Amino acid sequence: MRKIIVEGENMIKLRYPLISDAEAFFRILTEGKFEYYYATIPESIDLERKWLERREHKRKNNLEYNFSIIYNNILVGGCEIRIDKENSHVGELGYFVDREYFNKRIATEAVKALEKIAFEELKLVRLEIRMDPRNKASEKVAIKNNFEKEGLLKKVVKFQNGYFDNIIYAKVK
Numbered sequence: 001m002r003k004i005i006v007e008g009e010n011m012i013k014l015r016y017p018l019i020s021d022a023e024a025f026f027r028i029l030t031e032g033k034f035e036y037y038y039a040t041i042p043e044s045i046d047l048e049r050k051w052l053e054r055r056e057h058k059r060k061n062n063l064e065y066n067f068s069i070i071y072n073n074i075l076v077g078g079c080e081i082r083i084d085k086e087n088s089h090v091g092e093l094g095y096f097v098d099r100e101y102f103n104k105r106i107a108t109e110a111v112k113a114l115e116k117i118a119f120e121e122l123k124l125v126r127l128e129i130r131m132d133p134r135n136k137a138s139e140k141v142a143i144k145n146n147f148e149k150e151g152l153l154k155k156v157v158k159f160q161n162g163y164f165d166n167i168i169y170a171k172v173k
């Protein structure tokens with residue numbers, strides 16, 4: 001397996017997730033009780049392991065590139081590039097960080113590293129970051145990486161029987 005390791009400017013590393021990351025991811029995602037975050041939270045460590053096992057298939061089929069975020073040799077979060085199925089030059093970036101490590105520029109550095117992989121290795125042309133308008137920390141991450149705000153997508157996300165707006169930020173090469 002080819003490993004991509006990118007070091008952020010001074011502090012983080014991204015590597016492909018290991019099955020043994022399941023416990024840490026499960027804890028970060030369940031204890032985090034993240035607001036305005038519309039990803040599925042794993043129901044058990046075992047299901048998280050199974051989810052991690054499917055990542056290699058996703059990569060091999062150019063669907064999704066997931067990474068563990070390592071800070072001081074500790075796993076502190078996850079991030080990914082999801083390729084648009086209809087338009088394979090477009091990728092959406094996603095990220096989450098252990099609440100214990102918020103506001104240390106970890107997500108900002110992770111996006112910088114994802115951008116490098118997306119443009120330089122995957123040869124993508126357009127990157128998107130979408131977030132709930134109330135998710136100010138996530139919006140700040142997009143702004144700090146010089147993504148441009150393109151607009152508001154009303155009720156674009158369906159989550160737990162509700163429809164939610166997203167702001168869309170993008171960067172094109």
Ligand SMILES: CC(C)(COP(=O)(O)OP(=O)(O)OC[C@H]1O[C@@H](n2cnc3c(N)ncnc32)[C@H](O)[C@@H]1OP(=O)(O)O)[C@@H](O)C(=O)NCCC(=O)NCCS
Nearest residue numbers: 034037096097102103104105106107108131136137138140
């Ligand atoms: C969004 C998230 C990944 C940010 O991670 P992080 O490592 O703390 O981000 P950074 O430290 O790089 O940047 C966060 C910025 O938001 C700012 N911020 C945090 N909370 C804020 C708030 N309520 N209002 C305004 N700004 C806020 C921080 O001050 C920081 O800006 P600064 O560096 O200029 O001080 C993290 O909050 C998270 O995991 N949230 C839950 C999952 C999630 O929402 N993911 C994004 C889905 S779109």
